Structure formats: structure tokens, C-alpha cells
Amino acid sequence: MNAPTLLGYVGAVSGSLVSVKQFQGIASGIAIIGGRSYRVGQVGSFVRIPQGYHDLYGIISDVGATATPEVLRDANQRGERWMSIQLVGEIVEASFERGISQYPGINDEVHIVTEDDLAKIYGTADGGQVTIGRLAAAESIPVRIDLEKLITRHSAVLGSTGSGKSTTVASLLRSISGGHTGETAFPSARILLLDVHGEYGKALANVSKVLRVNPQDGSEPLYVPYWAMDILELVEFLMGRLEEKALSPILDKILEDKLAAHKKANFLGVDPTSLTSDSPIPFSLKKIWYELIDPEIKTWTDQQRTQSARIANGDPETLTPPQYPLPGAGSSSPFMNNAGVLGIRRPLTLLRSRLLDRQYDFMLHPGDWEPNLLGAVKKDLPALLENWIGHDKPITILDLSGIPSIVMTRLVGGILNIIYQALFWGREMPDGGRLRPQLIVMEEAHRYLGKDGHSPAREMVQRIVKEGRKFGVGAMVVSQRPSEVDDTILSQCGTFFALRLSNSTDRSRVQSSLPDNLAGVVDSLPVLRTGEAIIIGEAARLPVRCRVTLPPESERPQSGDPAVVEAWAASRKKGDYEGLAAAWRSQNPRWKLPTENGGGSGA
Structure with missing residues (x-):
């Protein structure tokens, strides 16, 4: 009698690609196992191939006639009941490992992966892992990522606008810096976030220090001394x-x-x-x-x-x-x-x-870091580094929303140069890169890491992704247009958080950068739900479709869609265009009058 989890039999093996002929006894697309329903033959689903004392695990990348092995010339053997499986790892005794030590044989059984199987892979909370969400196919199973590989092997968060990209980044950083319970999992975490649109200050307020060109809401002034730049x-x-x-x-x-x-x-x-x-x-x-x-x-x-x-x-x-x-x-x-x-x-x-x-002024007249005519300063480089990465909060947010676009690439290049040079040359010091690693998160990366023209930021990030692993500097690239990001940078990212991507050029760019040949999985990117990501790479035990844990509304980035219907349905009121103009002139979206009757020239 066949096991209820039986999906099919191995028909052909070519490297990591396994062709599976679906078991004729499965009549529908749903199997009931242990009181739970499982969808059969879904792209992105896992399968298990028993091999005696250990099991091989793979992911379905293609289903139907296109998955039929090319070697099958007999029309009777071809059909729609074939699947392509990409092998990704194995369980030896009780622990899961990426990669495989042996290949399956022809006619070996292929089984549906149940929640019990997934629990063996994802259920163990090894040291150095961070819980970021739940499996989309089994929400009782937490998804954990390897923090060490996330940092040292670099990562990318990619998704179209509105796909939940900023919320995913905020959730990831909260999971690392204190989880979603407020307890600090890694009290000495050190994360620098380049926030181009000023979205994260409120979302990460209790775990971050915010530096802005135009300080507001308790933030501190951002200064980037010109004399410390290239x-x-x-x-x-x-x-x-x-x-x-x-x-x-x-x-x-x-x-x-x-x-x-x-x-x-x-x-x-x-x-x-x-x-x-x-x-x-x-x-x-x-x-x-x-x-x-x-x-x-x-x-x-x-x-x-x-x-x-x-x-x-x-x-x-x-x-x-x-x-x-x-x-x-x-x-x-x-x-x-x-x-x-x-x-x-x-x-x-x-x-x-x-x-x-x-x-x-933030760069050419940098407050206490501005030298007098003799080159003397009130505050020196040690105070700058302590202000950026040496305080008691795990996250530093550099809000670049008030920065002129003409200087953006040079400024980002200058900031990264200061951080990288300090951690590189001080790599053996207690606060250097090797003894206390640093993660640099770059939001809206396509704005300053493009392929064309001269870009100091791109050149600096290329150096970080190529050499940073050895010196304790990790990069996380966040972009809604991966096709516009420099090829070298994306190719060095070991972990990808791929959210919904509608543009075919962007999808193909992600597909060409992925460490695993999972074309069928990437093809599902246009239909992912908001806040859902496919996680592939070194920090993930298996390529997985994950529902990222959403922070409370009060802790989400200010990047949500405006309530169009509610705003347009409200009764029309007299506009305050004097305040609108003042906010523009002050470069402060929360501009207010200094007093109730103080006129329109606010601070």
C-alpha cells in the first residue's frame, strides 16, 4: 500500500535537477495527510526523497508538460504528470544541511513534505538564528535565518513599490535588534541604515538613534565632515x-x-x-x-x-x-x-x-567638526565614529531625505568610506570590524548604485561586498529596481529576500543573481502577496516562501499608500498653502507654526 505522502517516482537525474513522474493514484491537487490538507505539485513546494538513513530535500521548480525530460521521445511517455525538482539539501540523522552527498536513483519514491518534515528543518532554534516570519504554506512553522551568514555573505531585499519591502526591512532589523517583544536578542548588534526617504525613524524609534540634516522629533543633527571624505x-x-x-x-x-x-x-x-x-x-x-x-x-x-x-x-x-x-x-x-x-x-x-x-552645511560646515583656519576642531574623528556606531542603541539611522540629489552619490560614498576605513584599519581593535561586525543597510540603492557613470557610492559598495566579509562589514542592498543596480554588487549578495516583482526585467535580474537555479520559483514573484517573500541563499536553510512578521501599525515605516477614498470623500476645507510652502522651504514635512498666532514663518 502506498504511503499517503507519495507524490511520484524519480524518472531522470541530471546534476541537481530531478525529473519526477507523478503517482497516478493522486487524483486531485489536494492531499489530506494527518488531518491537514496539502496542495500537490505546487511550484515552490518542497519534496522529500528518502535515501535509507537520510532524506534528500528539493523544491518544485516546474510542473506539467514543460517538465517532461527531453530524452523521452515516445509520445506515450510524455504528458502533463511530470515535475522538475531542484535538490537543495539533506537531513543526515537529525540535522539539516545545504548541499547533497548522494543523488537519488531511478524509481526512488518522492514524497510530499509535511509539517512534521518542515519542523525538522525549521523547528530547531540553533544559536545565531533569528526568527523573521512564518512559512507561507504552514504558518505554524517559524522561519529562521542564520544571522552570521546574513551579515558576512551580504544580502539583498528586492521588491516592487507597494510589495512590503520597507516593512520587511523594518521587521528584519527589529528581529535582529530586539525581536518583536522588545527583548534585545543581540545587545551589541551594530547596524547603520541609510534612509533616503526618512521612512524608518518612527518605525524603529525605540531601538535606534536618528541623525538628520534637519533635526526634528528628538533626532540629532547629521554631520559628515568633508575632511574625512575621499x-x-x-x-x-x-x-x-x-x-x-x-x-x-x-x-x-x-x-x-x-x-x-x-x-x-x-x-x-x-x-x-x-x-x-x-x-x-x-x-x-x-x-x-x-x-x-x-x-x-x-x-x-x-x-x-x-x-x-x-x-x-x-x-x-x-x-x-x-x-x-x-x-x-x-x-x-x-x-x-x-x-x-x-x-x-x-x-x-x-x-x-x-x-x-x-x-x-551638514558637510562643509559640520558643527563641532568644522575646523578653524588653523585646522583645529572641537570634536575629532573618534567622536564622529562614536556618534554613528558607538552609542547604546543597536541601530543608527542616517536620514538623508534632506540631502540635495546632486551630492547624494558622493555623500553616500563618503559615509561608507568613513565607516569602512575605520573598521578595516581597526579590524583587530575591540570595536573594529572583526571583533564587533557592522551591518550597513542601503535603502533605495538603485538611486546611487546604478551601472552607468562615475559613482563613488557604487565603487565603495563594490569594495565592501568583495572584501567586507574578511573585515566584519556586511551589506544589505534594498531596491525596487534590481535591474538598475550594479551587476557586481548583486552578484556578491549571498541571500535574497525577493518580494513581489512585476517587471520582467527586474525578475530576470534577480534570477541571474540567485545562487540556486530556481527559475520556476522566481516566476512566482509577480503573484506574491504583500509582505510575502521568497528567501533564497546562504542564510536560509532552504529556499522558502515566507510570510514576514508584520510590526504593529505604529512601528511600520511611513511608506504606506495614502487613503485615497477616505481623503477624497471628506468634505472640502480651506487649504493651508502657506504651511505647505513653509514645509517645502524648511525641508521639514512636519513643519508647525512656532506659536498659535505666530504667522506662517515657522521654524
């Missing part, structure tokens, strides 16, 4: 692309100022003989600008150019240039300067404009 990228942003004959003297002047600042402050760990223009030592951009503009506009009263024609000294602190009379015509006084001229008046005008533009 110097070539900084100069290009501030002055445009320069020729080598102009760039080299500028870098030399920056190095000179950094050496002078070190001589005064004696920064720990700095060797003056190996210091470069890229070393994270404070220097004054105002002073650099003033010293570079002077030779460009200088004139002399004598032809030998020994007597300066300066009328006023100017002031580097206020970015006021020195004043000189314009050169005379022909050989008449005053005479044009010809020493130290780099021909960069236009780039210096751009530098001054950037320094005066208040929207870049």
Missing part, C-alpha cells in the same frame, strides 16, 4: 574636474595644511612621514580657498613684481577675497601676477559658492 571626490564636487597641473598643487596645499594641523594637535596614530592628502586630518577649506584665490587676482605696482598693489586684505573666515586694482593696459601699472597662477578662478568661484550654500 579628497579627490571632495575636490571634484567643490571645484569641478581639474587638470593634473592644477590638481597636484591643490592636493599639495591640502597636505601642507594637514601636516600643520597635526603638528599643533598631535593626532594619535599619525606618522608625519606617511601622512597623505587623503588622511582623515582636519583642514580649513576657507583657508585653502583664500590662499588659492590670492595669486589668481594679485597685481603688482612695479614691473619687477616686488611691491604688492593690494588695496584690502579680505577675510578667509567670511570668504571675502583680497582686493587688487585690475591690471593696466599694455605695459602700464599695475602689473598682472605671473607666479603661482593655476588658472582656476572659475573653479575657485564654484568652491566659494559651495561654501556659502546653506544646503551643504
